[in-house]
Amino acid sequence: MHSTKRENHFKLSRAFLLVIAVIPSLGVELSVDKTCNNTDINDLCSKHETCDACIQAHWCCNFCYEKDYKGQKCNNVFARLSETENKCPEDMLEKNFDSNYTISKNKHFTGTTDFVDKDEIVQIRPQKFEIILRRGEAVNISFTYKPVANYPLELYFLGDLSSSMLPSLEYVKKLGHDLPDTLKTLSKNYKIAYGSFMDKPGMPFYFTDEENFRNPCFATTMGSCEMGYLFKHRLNFTGDTHEFDEKIQDSQVTANVDDLDGALEAILQILVCGKKIGWSENSRKIILLATDSLLHMAGDGILVGAVKRPTEECLLDDNGNHSQPFKYDYPSMEQIVTILRQKKVNIIFAVKTKKKMDYYEAMSRSLVKDYGFVGQLEEESTNILDLIKQGYNNFAEQVSFFVNLTNHEHLEVKFLADCDNTGYNETSTCYGVKNKEINFTAEIRLKDDTIMNDRYSDTIYIEEKNINETIEISISYVGNCKCQGGQKLGLNCSHGRERCGKCSCDSEWTGENCDKPCKGADLHRCRKEENGTISRICSRNGDCICGNCKCSYPYTGTYCEFKCPSIEGKICSGHGNCEDGKCFCRKEYEGESCSCSTATNNCDFDGAICSGQGKCICNQCKCEADFSGKYCELNKKNNTICEVYTSFLADTEKNETTRIKRHGIYDVLPVEKSSIEEIEGQPICEQVLFMGNYRCTHKFSYSKENTTILLPYTKYCTMTASFGGMIGGIITGVLTVLAGLLFIMIHKWRIHRQDQLEYKKFLENQGKFSDAFNPLYLSPITEYENPQSRKNYK
Numbered sequence: 001m002h003s004t005k006r007e008n009h010f011k012l013s014r015a016f017l018l019v020i021a022v023i024p025s026l027g028v029e030l031s032v033d034k035t036c037n038n039t040d041i042n043d044l045c046s047k048h049e050t051c052d053a054c055i056q057a058h059w060c061c062n063f064c065y066e067k068d069y070k071g072q073k074c075n076n077v078f079a080r081l082s083e084t085e086n087k088c089p090e091d092m093l094e095k096n097f098d099s100n101y102t103i104s105k106n107k108h109f110t111g112t113t114d115f116v117d118k119d120e121i122v123q124i125r126p127q128k129f130e131i132i133l134r135r136g137e138a139v140n141i142s143f144t145y146k147p148v149a150n151y152p153l154e155l156y157f158l159g160d161l162s163s164s165m166l167p168s169l170e171y172v173k174k175l176g177h178d179l180p181d182t183l184k185t186l187s188k189n190y191k192i193a194y195g196s197f198m199d200k201p202g203m204p205f206y207f208t209d210e211e212n213f214r215n216p217c218f219a220t221t222m223g224s225c226e227m228g229y230l231f232k233h234r235l236n237f238t239g240d241t242h243e244f245d246e247k248i249q250d251s252q253v254t255a256n257v258d259d260l261d262g263a264l265e266a267i268l269q270i271l272v273c274g275k276k277i278g279w280s281e282n283s284r285k286i287i288l289l290a291t292d293s294l295l296h297m298a299g300d301g302i303l304v305g306a307v308k309r310p311t312e313e314c315l316l317d318d319n320g321n322h323s324q325p326f327k328y329d330y331p332s333m334e335q336i337v338t339i340l341r342q343k344k345v346n347i348i349f350a351v352k353t354k355k356k357m358d359y360y361e362a363m364s365r366s367l368v369k370d371y372g373f374v375g376q377l378e379e380e381s382t383n384i385l386d387l388i389k390q391g392y393n394n395f396a397e398q399v400s401f402f403v404n405l406t407n408h409e410h411l412e413v414k415f416l417a418d419c420d421n422t423g424y425n426e427t428s429t430c431y432g433v434k435n436k437e438i439n440f441t442a443e444i445r446l447k448d449d450t451i452m453n454d455r456y457s458d459t460i461y462i463e464e465k466n467i468n469e470t471i472e473i474s475i476s477y478v479g480n481c482k483c484q485g486g487q488k489l490g491l492n493c494s495h496g497r498e499r500c501g502k503c504s505c506d507s508e509w510t511g512e513n514c515d516k517p518c519k520g521a522d523l524h525r526c527r528k529e530e531n532g533t534i535s536r537i538c539s540r541n542g543d544c545i546c547g548n549c550k551c552s553y554p555y556t557g558t559y560c561e562f563k564c565p566s567i568e569g570k571i572c573s574g575h576g577n578c579e580d581g582k583c584f585c586r587k588e589y590e591g592e593s594c595s596c597s598t599a600t601n602n603c604d605f606d607g608a609i610c611s612g613q614g615k616c617i618c619n620q621c622k623c624e625a626d627f628s629g630k631y632c633e634l635n636k637k638n639n640t641i642c643e644v645y646t647s648f649l650a651d652t653e654k655n656e657t658t659r660i661k662r663h664g665i666y667d668v669l670p671v672e673k674s675s676i677e678e679i680e681g682q683p684i685c686e687q688v689l690f691m692g693n694y695r696c697t698h699k700f701s702y703s704k705e706n707t708t709i710l711l712p713y714t715k716y717c718t719m720t721a722s723f724g725g726m727i728g729g730i731i732t733g734v735l736t737v738l739a740g741l742l743f744i745m746i747h748k749w750r751i752h753r754q755d756q757l758e759y760k761k762f763l764e765n766q767g768k769f770s771d772a773f774n775p776l777y778l779s780p781i782t783e784y785e786n787p788q789s790r791k792n793y794k
């Protein structure tokens, strides 16, 4: 296993290749990476005595474990090159690596028509990366998504055959060729399957007396209908639409008692019976749920005595009938969404009545969000084909990537996407994707405080939400010496083993050959003696083990006496490595605690750094004399920013339209507010505008978010002519209406907000989902409340 890793390292290390090339013929001053030519790094390397610490300190440090080597064991690769005597033999050198990546699989995109084998479809490339990662560092990898035309489509038609859906069923029966024709426009490679559901066949959802049970329509005008059932899978996936037509013609409606149905349970079976039903591995998978009822959810099963949490076991018999309707409770929405996500399936909810549609919309917004699409079905389902099209396009026109970091908590992954070819934004999802390429970047970081013990490698996968293609990322971590090429030196380690040219002693033993038992007296070696004063053991920041300090994070140094500056709990502000109390900042940061960004975005309001009237230091403007303000936009008389944006505000007021205005690369967005707050150190601009009979004073402030310039403003108007009295009454009336509207809008916003939070919470929990301890399941009603009470929709 190690040998393959070794090869990867060899391939990747430009530094080491050069070392090999240079050492045999010293004196040839070759272009070893200049970044290693730095005395700070020499100092840094020289402080480390063990191999692991050495290579973790900086990628320019490498370690020589030759027994008789007289120089610094841990040395800067650059300094080592200039050694003339006592060279460390090449095969006694522990190589070191900078964070970097290589692409190891990069198949071409599938063209539009040139595929036959579904397994060969490529819409994401590259398919595999190998990366080397150092603690606290990140590697950016870029990949591209390009949707292929006629990507296989599988549509499961899940019908609600309750009697109220009779007109819909009649319409679907008459569809004939129209359905295949519609599907063909979406993808020539389509397949369709069909099933129908009712509800768990027990009281109180059904009347269970003999006559009613055999024919639930016994007492209705319809006279006779099919016996009650929970779910019937009627047709496996097929490209043959005649078969579908036949099965539909065979279907009959039936009736149950309450207004809620077992659709979720049917969906669960459709998801978990993949093999039986015939879902394929590479396809866009959609369930179309046509219904006029609401959903029975986890907890409702208790009414028919079904209380166990549903598992992912397939309960369909060979005829496609749900064989054990009373074995488990209904699934929870969370369970469904989790499986939708695993199986990469989407749902179109085609809902019949407006009121119920609100319910599905609210549910979709809070939970199934990007996995669900809700559309209203006309009374007789005449628009069902349109809904299929809309739903399909909704799913096909979005692309979203994610990484499951369960068990990889030491990694962080951030996505950036160039959704519309205008530049990268921090998001993992693009909408409105047509047939073009979209570039993504993933920033993969090994967290600063990762403990490197035995951490050698990992594999993670970037997945697309709906398409079964992944990007494999094999990660090799730098931090544990492998002593490549290091034949054992044959050290005599009495109570320990040889590791990287040194004896690594068992606990309780010490000495070069691990032959000295630890004594209490060794404690004094854990105390620093300086100018006659003696420090505490390991400065109280670590444990003394046989005379050596083992420091607790984040302390470092022989006596754990150093701690790097930290800002807001982050060592070196999270922008650098800490060694012996000193921060080594990554690119783009400077300063003692690496808190100082070399970026200038905070100095630049709309193009000019500090309005050309100051300098940008640490991403903050230091203004020239006479100027002030965050962007040095102020002098005693005027404010250059106010002047520029006054005209934008005037335009907005005159123009009814709210079209976005632009200033350079910036979008200018004036937003009317009831009051504006002064933004730290920034003045409020003021302008007066005459509009008809009104004199309006506008006050506005300005701020910037990415490439949007926000202009929150207030407006205060007074009449200039004298018919104020006449209009006064009208204004009062209008204000009252406005106040009402505002109330409704705030209310709606709050509901929306709550939905978002709940969904977010769910997503956060998702990675840690455990069947037995899923708190959402245990208490579905308190933890996940339907956006509004179900009763409202009946």
Ligand SMILES: *[C@@H]1O[C@H](CO)[C@@H](O)[C@H](O)[C@H]1NC(C)=O
Pocket (backbone or CB within 6 Å): 029, 034, 037, 038
């Ligand atoms: C290394 O850096 C020093 C000072 O920064 C410079 O004088 C010297 O030429 C550099 N050596 C090489 C080989 O680049």
Ligand SMILES: *[C@@H]1O[C@H](CO)[C@@H](O)[C@H](O)[C@H]1NC(C)=O
Pocket (backbone or CB within 6 Å): 014, 098, 099, 100, 101
């Ligand atoms: C990764 O390696 C390539 C050469 O293989 C080099 O051009 C690039 O600068 C390296 N990236 C980093 C972050 O070191």
Ligand SMILES: *[C@@H]1O[C@H](CO)[C@@H](O)[C@H](O)[C@H]1NC(C)=O
Pocket (backbone or CB within 6 Å): 138, 139, 140, 416, 424, 441, 443
């Ligand atoms: C990765 O890309 C992002 C955005 O372009 C950038 O902010 C970040 O510094 C990059 N990281 C590395 C390690 O190159």
Ligand SMILES: *[C@@H]1O[C@H](CO)[C@@H](O)[C@H](O)[C@H]1NC(C)=O
Pocket (backbone or CB within 6 Å): 280, 281, 282, 342, 343, 344, 468
């Ligand atoms: C994705 O494809 C792999 C094989 O490449 C298969 O094992 C897996 O079940 C598929 N996943 C889905 C959701 O179809």
Ligand SMILES: *[C@@H]1O[C@H](CO)[C@@H](O)[C@H](O)[C@H]1NC(C)=O
Pocket (backbone or CB within 6 Å): 233, 234, 235, 236, 275, 276, 277, 318, 319, 320
């Ligand atoms: C679907 O296919 C499976 C075999 O893959 C078969 O056992 C089952 O009977 C079929 N179901 C229907 C409803 O045709």
Ligand SMILES: *[C@@H]1O[C@H](CO)[C@@H](O)[C@H](O)[C@H]1NC(C)=O
Pocket (backbone or CB within 6 Å): 419, 420, 422, 423, 424, 425, 706, 707, 708
């Ligand atoms: C980034 O996202 C914002 C808000 O979603 C959008 O207004 C802006 O245009 C995006 N920027 C780029 C460069 O795509």
Ligand SMILES: *[C@@H]1O[C@H](CO)[C@@H](O)[C@H](O)[C@H]1NC(C)=O
Pocket (backbone or CB within 6 Å): 142, 144, 418, 421, 437, 438, 439
């Ligand atoms: C995506 O990135 C590649 C290079 O990685 C570039 O050649 C291509 O033009 C980019 N495509 C778009 C649409 O920006």
Ligand SMILES: *[C@@H]1O[C@H](CO)[C@@H](O)[C@H](O)[C@H]1NC(C)=O
Pocket (backbone or CB within 6 Å): 530, 531
């Ligand atoms: C010890 O003395 C040296 C020089 O005399 C001085 O630089 C250093 O700060 C002193 N250290 C302490 C801990 O007092």
Ligand SMILES: *[C@@H]1O[C@H](CO)[C@@H](O)[C@H](O)[C@H]1NC(C)=O
Pocket (backbone or CB within 6 Å): 635, 637, 638, 639, 640
């Ligand atoms: C505002 O100040 C700038 C810089 O001092 C000056 O160039 C400009 O003419 C001033 N504008 C007005 C209207 O006074």
Ligand SMILES: *[C@@H]1O[C@H](CO)[C@@H](O)[C@H](O)[C@H]1NC(C)=O
Pocket (backbone or CB within 6 Å): 651, 654, 655, 659, 661
């Ligand atoms: C309305 O706005 C548009 C674009 O912002 C602008 O071109 C037009 O001149 C404005 N009309 C008036 C009457 O100000």
Ligand SMILES: *[C@@H]1O[C@H](CO)[C@@H](O)[C@H](O)[C@H]1NC(C)=O
Pocket (backbone or CB within 6 Å): 426, 705, 706, 708
């Ligand atoms: C601005 O960009 C940051 C990250 O770069 C993002 O979190 C934020 O939502 C963006 N804001 C807008 C308004 O686009």
Ligand SMILES: *[C@@H]1O[C@H](CO)[C@@H](O)[C@H](O)[C@H]1NC(C)=O
Pocket (backbone or CB within 6 Å): 341, 342, 404, 405, 406, 407, 766, 767, 769
């Ligand atoms: C993430 O992976 C773990 C195990 O590797 C798995 O149990 C879990 O279901 C996955 N989570 C998601 C949301 O896919």
